[in-house]
Amino acid sequence: MSTCIVPAEWMPDARVTGIVVHWTGGPHRATSLDRSHYHVVIEADGSLVRGTPSIDLNGLPRVRKGYAAHTRNCNSGWIGVSLACMAGATETPFDAGSAPMTRTQWEMLPRVLADLCRRYAIAVTPRTVLSHAEVQATLGIPQRGKWDITRLAFDPDIEGAAACGDLFRSRTAALLGAPAAEAAPAPVDGVAPLPEPPPPLLEATKRRLRELGYFTVGAVDAEIGPRTIAALSQFQSVAGLPVTGRLDASTMEAIWAKTAPAAPIAAKRAGLDASDLAAAGNAVVAAARRGKLASLVGLGFGLAGAAWSALNEHFGEAWAGLAPFRQIVDAPDWLWGILACGVAIILYRQSHVAEEAEVAAARTGRLS
Known part of the structure; x- marks a missing residue:
């Protein structure tokens, strides 16, 4: 039986649905800014630093004052874990900067994730345990060009968000004694499926629809009822998308785009x-x-x-x-x-x- 390395007091009772993995873009030691944005920070030597916000502040149904703002529009119900590294790094051409990620902290990451997944009953899938760089492609929530984690400074052969994500997921699942879930299914007829959106994502998307004027969406909650389907269908029609009433990947991307069309207003x-x-x-x-x-x-x-x-x-x-x-x-x-x-x-x-x-x-x- 593996030993828990994340202290129990760091993991209070909370309703969470997933974990987003980051790098801080800073030095090898956790700064006060790092601690304010993440629940757990892994330093270069593998030491763990507890973030200032408690995990329960990010718990469902909504975040509370002082929560960890680690991922744009994806904080309610999500834990933020970060590696303290990559200060001054650039994506193209790749340069790991003055504080490249170390193998020690990378190997510590699955152990931290395993403890959190075990404590909060989080299944290890690409939709529930993922890197910041995978959020936009997997959950459909725009993240403004975030690329953590797409490269490993100590292993240049591993490249890309999916490759890095699959690696830490498989190691996390192994520690839990269960195989990692397969990647999301491929698009069918040009429409990428987006089954069972996480509650925080669904709430944020319904709020976004209301901001665009699609008020038939109903209450801002994690339920998809007739009114939500009607609002999605109206948006798809206005945006020139296939009218399915489903929150598929293309619809999600269009809703969160800066150019998302507002609901038309009838002349009467x-x-x-x-x-x-x-x-x-x-x-x-x-x-x-x-x-x-x-x-x-x-x-x-x-x-x-x-x-x-x-x-x-x-x-x-x-x-x-x-x-x-x-x-x-x-x-x-x-x-x-x-x-x-x-x-x-x-x-x-x-x-x-x-x-x-x-x-x-x-x-x-x-x-x-």
Whole structure:
């Protein structure tokens, strides 16, 4: 029975679905910046350094304050492990920089992964234990040209994200006494399958669809229901992709592309205004209009108060009745009228903003 090298206190209870392996791009010793981004850092001599964030902060259903931000749009439910190395490295032409990865830390990596997989019941597959360089190709989440880990400075014959990933996965699986899962299936009819997306990926993708205006996607969660299928189908149609309603690899890539098309707005919906919503009984617009009316009335009274010196002969008794309240703050009578005007203007502005926001929501489809 193998000895656990990752201390138990480093592995608190948490719901996680996978592990992303990185290199820090820094020196052979873990820096404070390294510790803030990863849960475990492996130094050049094989020493383990615990990251500042606890693994449970990255646990599902969503990350919490202080979590380890190790992979773009792939942190909720994911553990980040990094090798402290590759400072100043360049991909093309390849140069390992001033702190090349050592064989010692590379050989320590599978032992760390095995402990984490055993603790959190993570199966060793290309979709659950992978390098940063494999995330975009495997999970469909753009990573802005990340290339860790695609090269081994001590073994130039091994090259490429898949080759490096398969190597540490096979060694990890061997330590666990189970064979590593095969690579993802090849594309069928030009569409790469993407079965059972990890919950964090699905949540992030649904959030992205909402940002693009495909509000029929429904709640931002890890479920694929009729509304999500409808939103995916609409996006595929707009993007010129095969309309399948499935979250395949090409659809995932298109959704996360900078040029992803926004949802079109129907002419009838684009022409909606506050009167249309009021006629339909929209509660927000109705409340906003009541607020506007109240602010106008308040503005009228405020102006009347500001002009009190001219109207005193008509409202002297009423104004005198408010003396107890006016005496709380020693201020000229006209100032109270100006304050009332200010309050009325603020109320009007807030009501107007709420009304405009509701109209915008109706036009874009956020409001059904």
